[in-house]
Amino acid sequence: MSFEPTDIQDLARGAALLGAGGGGDPYLGSLLLEAAVAEHGAPRLINVESLADDDLLIPVAMMGAPTVLLEKFPNGGEGKRVLARLEDRIGRRATAIMAAEIGGGNALIPLMLGAQLGLPVVDGDGMGRAFPELHMVTFNIFDVSISPMAMTDEHGNVVSIDGVGGEHVERLARHVIMGMGGSGMIALYPMNGVQARQATVRGTISMAMEIGAALRNAREAGLDPFEALSDYLRSTPYYQHCHALCTGKIVDLQRETRAGFAVGRAIIETHGRSSSTTKIEFQNEHLAAWTDGRLRASVPDLICVLDQETAEPITTEALKYGQRVHVMAIGAPPILRETRSLAVLGPQAFGYEHDFQEIEQLNQ
Amino acid sequence: MSFEPTDIQDLARGAALLGAGGGGDPYLGSLLLEAAVAEHGAPRLINVESLADDDLLIPVAMMGAPTVLLEKFPNGGEGKRVLARLEDRIGRRATAIMAAEIGGGNALIPLMLGAQLGLPVVDGDGMGRAFPELHMVTFNIFDVSISPMAMTDEHGNVVSIDGVGGEHVERLARHVIMGMGGSGMIALYPMNGVQARQATVRGTISMAMEIGAALRNAREAGLDPFEALSDYLRSTPYYQHCHALCTGKIVDLQRETRAGFAVGRAIIETHGRSSSTTKIEFQNEHLAAWTDGRLRASVPDLICVLDQETAEPITTEALKYGQRVHVMAIGAPPILRETRSLAVLGPQAFGYEHDFQEIEQLNQ
Numbered sequence: 001m002s003f004e005p006t007d008i009q010d011l012a013r014g015a016a017l018l019g020a021g022g023g024g025d026p027y028l029g030s031l032l033l034e035a036a037v038a039e040h041g042a043p044r045l046i047n048v049e050s051l052a053d054d055d056l057l058i059p060v061a062m063m064g065a066p067t068v069l070l071e072k073f074p075n076g077g078e079g080k081r082v083l084a085r086l087e088d089r090i091g092r093r094a095t096a097i098m099a100a101e102i103g104g105g106n107a108l109i110p111l112m113l114g115a116q117l118g119l120p121v122v123d124g125d126g127m128g129r130a131f132p133e134l135h136m137v138t139f140n141i142f143d144v145s146i147s148p149m150a151m152t153d154e155h156g157n158v159v160s161i162d163g164v165g166g167e168h169v170e171r172l173a174r175h176v177i178m179g180m181g182g183s184g185m186i187a188l189y190p191m192n193g194v195q196a197r198q199a200t201v202r203g204t205i206s207m208a209m210e211i212g213a214a215l216r217n218a219r220e221a222g223l224d225p226f227e228a229l230s231d232y233l234r235s236t237p238y239y240q241h242c243h244a245l246c247t248g249k250i251v252d253l254q255r256e257t258r259a260g261f262a263v264g265r266a267i268i269e270t271h272g273r274s275s276s277t278t279k280i281e282f283q284n285e286h287l288a289a290w291t292d293g294r295l296r297a298s299v300p301d302l303i304c305v306l307d308q309e310t311a312e313p314i315t316t317e318a319l320k321y322g323q324r325v326h327v328m329a330i331g332a333p334p335i336l337r338e339t340r341s342l343a344v345l346g347p348q349a350f351g352y353e354h355d356f357q358e359i360e361q362l363n364q
Numbered sequence: 365m366s367f368e369p370t371d372i373q374d375l376a377r378g379a380a381l382l383g384a385g386g387g388g389d390p391y392l393g394s395l396l397l398e399a400a401v402a403e404h405g406a407p408r409l410i411n412v413e414s415l416a417d418d419d420l421l422i423p424v425a426m427m428g429a430p431t432v433l434l435e436k437f438p439n440g441g442e443g444k445r446v447l448a449r450l451e452d453r454i455g456r457r458a459t460a461i462m463a464a465e466i467g468g469g470n471a472l473i474p475l476m477l478g479a480q481l482g483l484p485v486v487d488g489d490g491m492g493r494a495f496p497e498l499h500m501v502t503f504n505i506f507d508v509s510i511s512p513m514a515m516t517d518e519h520g521n522v523v524s525i526d527g528v529g530g531e532h533v534e535r536l537a538r539h540v541i542m543g544m545g546g547s548g549m550i551a552l553y554p555m556n557g558v559q560a561r562q563a564t565v566r567g568t569i570s571m572a573m574e575i576g577a578a579l580r581n582a583r584e585a586g587l588d589p590f591e592a593l594s595d596y597l598r599s600t601p602y603y604q605h606c607h608a609l610c611t612g613k614i615v616d617l618q619r620e621t622r623a624g625f626a627v628g629r630a631i632i633e634t635h636g637r638s639s640s641t642t643k644i645e646f647q648n649e650h651l652a653a654w655t656d657g658r659l660r661a662s663v664p665d666l667i668c669v670l671d672q673e674t675a676e677p678i679t680t681e682a683l684k685y686g687q688r689v690h691v692m693a694i695g696a697p698p699i700l701r702e703t704r705s706l707a708v709l710g711p712q713a714f715g716y717e718h719d720f721q722e723i724e725q726l727n728q
Contacts (some may be wrong), residue, residue: 085526157536158526162449168521175543176523179536 001123001206003042003111008033010212011205015107016313017229018208020302022262022285023104023130024062025315033108036115043114045123046096048200051193056092058083058190059126059139060110061100063151063173064183078152078185079113085150085158086187098122098196100137100189102204103130103285104315109185111205121205126189127345128201128238128333129302132261132284134173135166136345138335139189142199149173149188153180174259182257201333207236215311225311226326233330241331243363245289245296246270246278247308250323255316266305266319268327278327280305282316287350289327297329297359298347300336304328329359365487365570367406367475372397374576375569379471380677381593382572384666386626386649387468387494388426389679397472400479407478409487410460412564415557420456422447422554423490423503424474425464427515427537428547442516442549443477449514449522450551462486462560464501464553466568467494467649468679473549475569485569490553491709492565492602492697493666496625496648498537499530500709502699503553506563513537513552517544538623546621565697571600579675589675590690597694605695607727609653609660610634610642611672614687619680630669630683632691642691644669646680651714653691661693661723662711664700668692693723 001007011033012026019026037043051057060079087093099110102125114121126137140146146169151159159176163169169188177184191199211232218228226244233239248270255264261283268278278291286303289296297303305314308324335341337358343349346356365371375397376390383390401407415421424443451457463474466489478485490501504510510533515523523540527533533552541548555563575596582592590608597603612634619628625647632642642655650667653660661667669678672688699705701722707713710720 155532156528157532159536159540160524162522164520168519172521172523172540172543175539176536179539 001045001209003033003037005034006216007209008037008108010216011107011209012212013215013313014208014211015102015104016315017211017304017306018107018128018204018302019103019130019313019315020285020304021282021314021316022132023101023106023315025317026105026108029105029108029112033112033115036112040115040118043111044120045205046120048122048124048196048202051096051122051196053193055095055193055196056090056190057096057098057122057193057196058086058094058187059098059100060113060185060187061106062109062183063134063186064177078154079109080116081156081158082150082152082185082187083113083117085152085160086148086190089148089150089160090190094119096120096122098200099125099205100139101125101127101130102201102208103127106130107205107208122196122200123205124200124202125204126199126201128204128336129300130285131345134170134188136349137189138201138341139191139199140166141341141344142195144189144191144195144199146188148190149186151176151180151184151186153184201238201335207238219310226306226328229311238333239330241358241360243297243329243359245303245327245329245363246276246291247326248278248324250319250321250325253319253321255319262316264316268325280327283350284316286316288347288352289329295354295357296362298352298354298356299350300332300341300345300356301359302330302332304330329363331359365409365573367397367401369398370580371573372401372472374580375471375573376576377579377677378572378575379466379468380679381575381668381670382471382492382568382666383467383494383677383679384649384668385646385678385680386496387465387470387679389681390469390472393469393472393476397476397479400476404479404482407475408484409569410484412486412488412560412566415460415486415560417557419459419557419560420454420554421460421462421486421557421560422450422458422551423462423464424477424549424551425470426473426547427498427550428541442518443473444480445520445522446514446516446549446551447477447481449516449524450512450554453512453514453524454554458483460484460486462564463489463569465489465491465494466565466572467491470494471569471572486560486564487569488564488566489568490563490565492568492700493664494649495709498534498552500713501553502565502705503555503563504530505705505708506559508553508555508559508563510552512554513550515540515544515548515550517548565602565699571602583674590670590692593675602697603694605722605724607693607723609667609691609693609727610640610655611690612642612688614683614685614689617683617685619683626680628680632689644691647714648680650680652711652716653693659718659721660726662716662718662720663714664696664705664709664720665723666694666696668694693727695723
């Protein structure tokens with residue numbers, strides 16, 4: 001797999017789409033990755049199947065409200081520092097690293113670090129999208145322990161946490177992130193090859209890059225980018241269900257940074273043959289969408305807001321009043337729709353009362 | 365030195381006085397210490413002079429708003445756990461432990477731990493009183509690094525911090541404490557014997573116990589406890605300056621838990637030959653006192669509120685509307701009045717504009 005600037009831009013665009021509005025701005029991550037590749041050469045991408053049983057695989061990510069991530073550009077040393085701390089804590093060096101979430105900038109951070117440190121990067125992640133809380137990953141769902149975990153900020157402060165459970169660690173880490181000014185780099189869920197093969201959503205780095213390439217190729221050829229995107233998604237093993245929810249204008253937008261999250265909602269009005277109103281609620285990522293009061297999609301299925309002209313994915317922090325957008329729903333990878341997964345990242349995990357319904361049922 | 369229940373009660377009472385309103389409720393600490401002594405025997409108290417140059421001395425304390433400490437009784441395992449984590453981080457076992465602050469319950473916690481673990485406890489602390497923030501100690505003033513530090517809660521979660529400076533660590537630890545529900549046990553400022561001899565306020569465990577004994581003996585003999593207290597303090601090397609500020613009734617009390625601190629003020633009215641109003645402001649500890657608008661005392665000198673009848677010290681969280689109290693000011697140990705110390709724990713470190721003035725000047 002190649003990591004030319006065009007590939008990195010493709011990956012960033014695909015990661016922004018799979019971020020479902022969250023995961024941090026992939027543009028920052030793409031700059032970091034381009035710089036790392038220019039200095040150290042391309043990272044080596046490997047399949048999770050190629051890991052030895054006793055390999056040590058460590059997922060890494062940025063944590064924090066994306067609104068703050070926009071203002072706090074990582075200086076590049078954080079990843080190395082946070083990985084070193086977790087390795088010290090475990091008493092072993094990592095043999096590979098991985099993305100915790102493919103969505104947003106967190107798709108690119110591990111590749112940057114892999115290039116810098118010469119460590120292979122597993123082609124996969126822990127959700128096939130982005131989610132706002134640390135325990136909302138397949139690693140947790142398949143019983144990989146979140147701790148020991150390590151965190152660092154741009155000043156060089158390092159914190160490590162050994163928690164008695166995922167929710168304890170999430171709460172403590174969220175407080176630490178606030179103490180770090182709203183964002184930081186983390187390394188967590190250290191696992192061996194056996195655990196990794198059970199708990200990884202596979203191939204998502206490649207798929208994100210191909211999503212970006214499909215959009216770019218359609219634009220360059222003057223074709224409809226939404227059609228190209230749908231065509232590509234239908235060819236994948238994970239994302240074959242996708243539905244247009246609406247095309248319209250953002251007429252109301254509420255967004256605030258609360259307890260370390262970007263929380264809010266957007267209202268999109270459609271005019272035309274039949275006018276309608278679509279509401280989207282988000283907590284870093286889009287959580288649920290309703291049209292004229294009827295549920296259209298909700299977590300763990302992906303709700304993606306794209307620019308109406310260019311099909312460029314728009315993160316929740318980049319939503320603007322008056323923006324003309326196209327909203328798509330994409331079915332989550334099947335592993336996220338299993339009962340054990342829905343308990344951790346389904347609608348009720350976010351405080352909604354409704355049961356999860358697949359987008360292909362809701363939008364027949 | 366003996367640790368019979370009477371001695372422990374004396375120590376708790378003396379520590380409450382030196383807490384200057386803060387440091388946590390010593391009653392909880394005294395119960396923990398009594399239980400530890402009953403099970404393991406008395407802790408061994410040593411002088412800082414007896415440490416070898418390469419000994420590893422680790423101060424331990426409870427951290428958090430005292431209002432919360434009242435509700436979250438430590439279960440006894442925290443001290444062992446937090447010390448073990450810091451030892452793991454350093455790669456050496458502690459050869460002795462010490463109080464970070466002699467004020468309040470934090471005078472008793474290290475003795476409990478010393479009894480449990482069979483570790484000697486240095487007779488001394490890092491301030492000769494209590495202060496609300498982690499960098500407000502002689503250890504910091506004499507260039508001992510605050511980190512690595514470790515923290516734990518009653519659930520078993522453990523966090524360690526390596527900060528790039530005292531204020532970074534204070535901010536991160538304060539956020540962690542909030543994530544721990546408002547209080548936790550900490551181990552920090554690991555130091556060798558050479559550093560300890562430079563940075564320790566000596567003999568404060570013994571002095572606190574003698575303060576408590578002086579009050580108890582006076583009560584038992586039917587003598588004036590305030591006079592007995594003043595007589596004893598004047599015989600010590602550190603606390604020979606003490607002044608009565610007022611005797612009266614609390615007519616106004618504001619107190620809230622904010623950002624992990626108990627913050628507020630009390631107004632005391634005196635009636636008699638000449639009526640007057642004394643205002644005391646506090647942040648966990650009493651910070652400054654004014655009578656009819658005139659400054660009477662401020663940090664680092666100690667402001668102590670005692671029950672008007674029994675001379676029992678009253679912590680800021682136990683202040684009540686209508687309480688009849690006697691307010692005393694006690695000069696801080698000379699090391700705290702040095703210029704380098706005042707920069708860290710003088711009035712301006714707490715946001716006041718006035719320069720530090722010694723109580724013996726203010727109350728001539």
